[in-house]
Amino acid sequence: MSKQNKQPLLQHPAVVGVLASLLSIVIGLVLGFVLLVLLNPGASVGGMKAMMTTGFSSMDKLGKVLYQAAPLMMCGLSVGFAFKTGLFNIGASGQYTMGAFFSLLCAIQFQMPWFVCLLAGAVGGAIWGVFPGLFKAYFNVNEVITAIMFNWIGMYLVNLLLANTPTMLASAWGASNSDRTAALSAANPGAILPKGPFAALFGNSSWINISIIITIVFAVLVWVVLQKTTFGYELKACGLSRDAAQYAGINSKRNIVLSMVISGALSGIGGGIYYLAGTGQYVLEKSILGMGFNGIPVALLASSNPIGTIFSALFISYIQVGGAAMQPAYSSETIDIVIAVIIYLAAFALLMRGVIAKAVSGRKEKGGAAK
Numbered sequence: 001m002s003k004q005n006k007q008p009l010l011q012h013p014a015v016v017g018v019l020a021s022l023l024s025i026v027i028g029l030v031l032g033f034v035l036l037v038l039l040n041p042g043a044s045v046g047g048m049k050a051m052m053t054t055g056f057s058s059m060d061k062l063g064k065v066l067y068q069a070a071p072l073m074m075c076g077l078s079v080g081f082a083f084k085t086g087l088f089n090i091g092a093s094g095q096y097t098m099g100a101f102f103s104l105l106c107a108i109q110f111q112m113p114w115f116v117c118l119l120a121g122a123v124g125g126a127i128w129g130v131f132p133g134l135f136k137a138y139f140n141v142n143e144v145i146t147a148i149m150f151n152w153i154g155m156y157l158v159n160l161l162l163a164n165t166p167t168m169l170a171s172a173w174g175a176s177n178s179d180r181t182a183a184l185s186a187a188n189p190g191a192i193l194p195k196g197p198f199a200a201l202f203g204n205s206s207w208i209n210i211s212i213i214i215t216i217v218f219a220v221l222v223w224v225v226l227q228k229t230t231f232g233y234e235l236k237a238c239g240l241s242r243d244a245a246q247y248a249g250i251n252s253k254r255n256i257v258l259s260m261v262i263s264g265a266l267s268g269i270g271g272g273i274y275y276l277a278g279t280g281q282y283v284l285e286k287s288i289l290g291m292g293f294n295g296i297p298v299a300l301l302a303s304s305n306p307i308g309t310i311f312s313a314l315f316i317s318y319i320q321v322g323g324a325a326m327q328p329a330y331s332s333e334t335i336d337i338v339i340a341v342i343i344y345l346a347a348f349a350l351l352m353r354g355v356i357a358k359a360v361s362g363r364k365e366k367g368g369a370a371k
Helices: 013-039 041-056 057-082 090-111 114-139 141-161 197-201 209-228 230-240 240-249 252-275 293-300 306-324 333-347 351-371
Strands: none
Touching: 013 041, 013 293, 013 306, 013 333, 013 351, 041 057, 041 141, 041 306, 057 090, 057 197, 057 209, 057 230, 057 252, 057 306, 090 114, 090 141, 090 252, 090 293, 114 141, 114 252, 114 306, 209 252, 209 306, 230 252, 240 252, 240 306, 252 293, 293 306, 293 333, 306 333
């Protein structure tokens, strides 16, 4: 290949994507710091330092970063997978909730081991993902509308089922409260995700388990499916142009439904991973769980790349753990606002890609004119 035909490094899509994500993160952090200065100038430097260093301050804090990153990564994979196939899966929260319910049902009610419970979570999320897919494929109903509706339906359905299954609640296992599921340590220790190779490294940290390994495996698997298989090619073709894919002989309806089913299964596994860690209990909710929505900026920051999702989830989890260390200088509401600003500005990676691509092409044109 001649030198003239070689693509410049700064024009390579992967390099542009990484630069765009890094630039977005820097902008988000700068604006987050500006907010800290405006809200409490005296504590702003210390607050930003706490946010940026707490995650590595101890093995326990690092364990918490990995613990929170795992379900975030699965929800990011879910949203990103749907993005790649031309769909906006804003229903990841409902699928996450159903996945959590199915996992806990197998763990507490049926006393199953953790790996069966995790598979059940995937089934729960997949079931909740099939409905927006069917409505989109066969009735051309926008998936955003149906997915939002099924978020609320899923939350209230889980509340109803738990409230009418007394053996699922903490009060049936020796606790006094009946507004949450039983602690797995009391109901079924075998359903708690094992620590695996992390046991020696993180000691007695309650946060760490093999969930981060599971999620990285899924990220690689999703990348292989999308990039190296005929099925992945068909899904992306449907996302780029449903009519063109149909004309080329691809069954677009089937692929739309399968895309949402797989996307839902990924969110469902995220719900299972979070609650099978054994550190939290599902509380009968009055508002939709936020983890699925947090998957949206994870996917955007990674430009929907499954491998990039690993790093974007770790970054968002890292600043969340760091944000908690900013108290009492800043209230929890203030911290939430600052983190939200950083996350959602960091998720402007797609916009930054356009800016970088335009700057590089302009530079190339100037160089060509000078010659």
